[in-house]
Amino acid sequence: MATSPIVPCLWFDDQAEAAAAFYVAAFPDAHVGAVARYPSSGPNPSGRPPGSVMSVAFTIAGQRFTALDGGPAFTLNPSISFFVYLPTAQEVENLYHALHEGGQVLMPLDAYPWSERYAWLADRYGVSWQLIAAPGVERPTVAPCLMYTGAQHGRAREAVELYGGAFPGSSVEHLEPYAAGEGPEGTLKHASFTLAGQPMVAMDSHLEHGFAFNEGISLQVMCVDQDEVDQYWSALSDGGEEGPCGWLKDRFGLSWQVVPEALGEWMAHPDAAARDRAFAAMLEMGKIDVAALRRALSGN
Numbered sequence: 001m002a003t004s005p006i007v008p009c010l011w012f013d014d015q016a017e018a019a020a021a022f023y024v025a026a027f028p029d030a031h032v033g034a035v036a037r038y039p040s041s042g043p044n045p046s047g048r049p050p051g052s053v054m055s056v057a058f059t060i061a062g063q064r065f066t067a068l069d070g071g072p073a074f075t076l077n078p079s080i081s082f083f084v085y086l087p088t089a090q091e092v093e094n095l096y097h098a099l100h101e102g103g104q105v106l107m108p109l110d111a112y113p114w115s116e117r118y119a120w121l122a123d124r125y126g127v128s129w130q131l132i133a134a135p136g137v138e139r140p141t142v143a144p145c146l147m148y149t150g151a152q153h154g155r156a157r158e159a160v161e162l163y164g165g166a167f168p169g170s171s172v173e174h175l176e177p178y179a180a181g182e183g184p185e186g187t188l189k190h191a192s193f194t195l196a197g198q199p200m201v202a203m204d205s206h207l208e209h210g211f212a213f214n215e216g217i218s219l220q221v222m223c224v225d226q227d228e229v230d231q232y233w234s235a236l237s238d239g240g241e242e243g244p245c246g247w248l249k250d251r252f253g254l255s256w257q258v259v260p261e262a263l264g265e266w267m268a269h270p271d272a273a274a275r276d277r278a279f280a281a282m283l284e285m286g287k288i289d290v291a292a293l294r295r296a297l298s299g300n
């Protein structure tokens with residue numbers, strides 16, 4: 001599978017390194033990548049100590065993630081969970097036992113009408129996983145699952161259409177509305193779709209959950225150049241809210257980070273002065289100016 005530009009970002013207070021190590025130990029095909037640190041001097045809106053870990057890139061089951069130490073401002077919730085499609089029931093059980101200790105079971109490990117082995121749990125760090133045996137799947141696959149609830153209930157179909165138009169090479173594999181008596185007519189029980197190679201799931205939930213999308217989990221869009229930054233920023237912020245440092249919220253309240261692919265490398269640059277200049281320059285931006293970040297990094 002080609003590398004997708006979409007990279008889920010998990011917001012922690014100060015647990016990014018520990019969480020990344022935990023996931024890499026639990027999942028197959030896993031490794032830790034670049035570690036970026038906050039500037040040793042200068043502004044740092046997170047309140048984290050100078051020089052402390054800012055982010056950790058890691059990959060599990062072929063899916064790229066970013067773990068961010070952003071301070072206590074946001075917490076994770078199940079409005080975004082991660083489906084993990086596994087080839088066998090035994091692999092579901094193995095991963096369940098690796099993830100569930102110290103966490104919370106949302107739906108117990110059992111046989112269900114949709115799978116011989118399925119479980120939904122929140123791990124010790126608050127990340128929610130839906131583990132499912134999916135015959136025909138050749139290797140473990142991760143798909144972010146977006147739950148439209150509360151004020152956003154009933155908008156899953158609209159979201160699938162918006163995101164499909166924003167990302168080239170997208171497709172819709174399956175749209176399953178609620179049957180009579182299951183939920184409000186016209187809303188989606190389950191949608192499977194692909195955005196630029198990234199498998200995704202969306203669903204409406206009419207139940208009262210008490211949570212909604214927030215910055216606790218965002219989706220980074222890794223862009224190859226300024227044209228891509230401009231394209232995704234325009235498409236995703238339409239009807240939403242532009243934020244600082246490449247962050248935005250779309251019309252459904254879902255948080256995105258539209259950033260250059262090289263940002264992680266720049267923030268982990270071996271020259272501390274160079275990465276501090278780039279970080280300071282980014283703090284002045286809304287939409288990312290790729291050329292300006294390059295200039296800051298080089299000292300020009």
